[in-house]
Amino acid sequence: MSAPAEIALHGVSGSHAPGRHAVDEVSISIRAGERLVVLGPSGSGKTTLLRLIAGLHEPQSGTVRIGARDMAGVPPHERDLAMVFQSQSLYPHLSVAANLAFSLRARRVPRAERRDRVREAAALLGLEDLLERRPSQLSGGERQRVALGRAVARRPGILLLDEPFAGLDEPLRVALRAELLDLHRRIGSTLVMVTHDQAEALAIGERLAVLDRGRLLQVGPPSEVYARPGHRLVASFLGRPGMNLLRCAVVQDGDSLRIVPDGTAPSCPIVPPDDRLPRPGRYELGIRAERVRILGPSGGHTGIGAGLILAPGVARTVEYRGESNLLAIGIGLQTLFVRVATDASPGEGQAVAAAFSLNDVCWFDPGSGLRVAGGGGPDA
Numbered sequence: 144m145s146a147p148a149e150i151a152l153h154g155v156s157g158s159h160a161p162g163r164h165a166v167d168e169v170s171i172s173i174r175a176g177e178r179l180v181v182l183g184p185s186g187s188g189k190t191t192l193l194r195l196i197a198g199l200h201e202p203q204s205g206t207v208r209i210g211a212r213d214m215a216g217v218p219p220h221e222r223d224l225a226m227v228f229q230s231q232s233l234y235p236h237l238s239v240a241a242n243l244a245f246s247l248r249a250r251r252v253p254r255a256e257r258r259d260r261v262r263e264a265a266a267l268l269g270l271e272d273l274l275e276r277r278p279s280q281l282s283g284g285e286r287q288r289v290a291l292g293r294a295v296a297r298r299p300g301i302l303l304l305d306e307p308f309a310g311l312d313e314p315l316r317v318a319l320r321a322e323l324l325d326l327h328r329r330i331g332s333t334l335v336m337v338t339h340d341q342a343e344a345l346a347i348g349e350r351l352a353v354l355d356r357g358r359l360l361q362v363g364p365p366s367e368v369y370a371r372p373g374h375r376l377v378a379s380f381l382g383r384p385g386m387n388l389l390r391c392a393v394v395q396d397g398d399s400l401r402i403v404p405d406g407t408a409p410s411c412p413i414v415p416p417d418d419r420l421p422r423p424g425r426y427e428l429g430i431r432a433e434r435v436r437i438l439g440p441s442g443g444h445t446g447i448g449a450g451l452i453l454a455p456g457v458a459r460t461v462e463y464r465g466e467s468n469l470l471a472i473g474i475g476l477q478t479l480f481v482r483v484a485t486d487a488s489p490g491e492g493q494a495v496a497a498a499f500s501l502n503d504v505c506w507f508d509p510g511s512g513l514r515v516a517g518g519g520g521p522d523a
């Protein structure tokens with residue numbers, strides 16, 4: 144196995160058509176042996192980013208470095224990486240063993256070493272009993288394993304995976320996700336993976352990189368990106384449902400501040416300085432659905448502590464989700480999604496009060512979309 148390599152992108156832009164960057168000034172350092180998952184809406188530039196790293200696409204500007212080497216002008220086959228594409232097809236006329244050996248043969252790896260590497264990749268991916276079969280005699284999951292095995296047989300320092308489990312059903316994806324983690328532990332390559340599947344991203348990524356329209360909005364450990372999104376687009380993209388974003392005002396009231404979601408009564412006064420609060424002004428208040436409590440019919444909630452925001456509203460819809468109910472609470476003209484236990488759920492049309500702690504709130508600037516406070520304080 145080659146040693147895992149560090150990947151460093153500095154101000155990298157890539158275009159498919161003049162006047163529009165599919166990847167726009169992206170800078171990121173991926174540590175040797177790290178698992179980085181790239182997430183973002185469709186068309187945000189995820190595949191283009193992988194292709195720029197692989198050398199299948201030349202950057203318009205910026206530099207791609209692998210290890211100590213600048214990759215400008217270095218063709219893909221000299222980059223010590225292997226890429227597994229979305230729904231990758233195998234060579235249908237070749238056996239699994241020949242598919243695993245194909246790129247080694249093309250690289251003129253000697254026959255004895257080829258045999259060793261195929262055996263090793265087959266063992267890593269549990270393909271030993273399938274080596275003589277043709278792709279048409281494999282299940283979808285087995286085919287994906289062969290595609291991964293083919294990449295692993297190359298013993299690359301870097302593995303680039305673009306939706307490697309696309310098109311497979313949920314139980315199989317979950318099983319392959321665990322296998323991929325195990326495989327990574329054993330081979331140690333730097334792994335960069337693109338996926339649409341958030342559960343997969345949260346489970347596999349040591350860090351997530353979130354793209355939107357070619358721009359890199361945030362990079363960080365999954366728990367941090369989830370709890371402290373740096374941008375409103377990250378907040379609403381990540382999570383099912385995405386983070387609630389309520390338009391609101393923070394207003395001065397004597398010596399204290401009050402939070403007033405549009406269309407509701409002001410919250411309890413909060414005495415500054417409190418670094419959980421931004422300065423008076425207009426904001427989008429971000430709160431996760433599972434961080435909101437329902438207090439029953441609105442009104443009369445005395446004794447609620449400072450730092451708790453209370454928003455009276457009406458349960459518009461109640462969606463049964465198996466492990467919980469998802470309520471859509473109408474707050475003025477806005478909607479707040481709230482996750483509640485099925486046995487503690489109000490019915491549709493019932494007046495309720497939604498309560499949440501200032502500790503769980505992120506504040507976004509409505510103009511720039513950036514998080515300016517909350518979620519543990521402003522970004523450094």
Ligand SMILES: Nc1ncnc2c1ncn2[C@@H]1O[C@H](COP(=O)(O)OP(=O)(O)OP(=O)(O)O)[C@@H](O)[C@H]1O
Nearest residue numbers: 159160165183184185186187188189190191192339
């Ligand atoms: N070969 C191409 N020619 C022209 N435009 C392209 C080409 N490939 C991609 N694009 C455009 O570049 C942008 C980024 O595409 P890319 O495939 O990198 O996005 P993505 O995030 O991987 O999308 P998806 O999740 O849908 O696969 C999109 O606007 C896409 O339409």
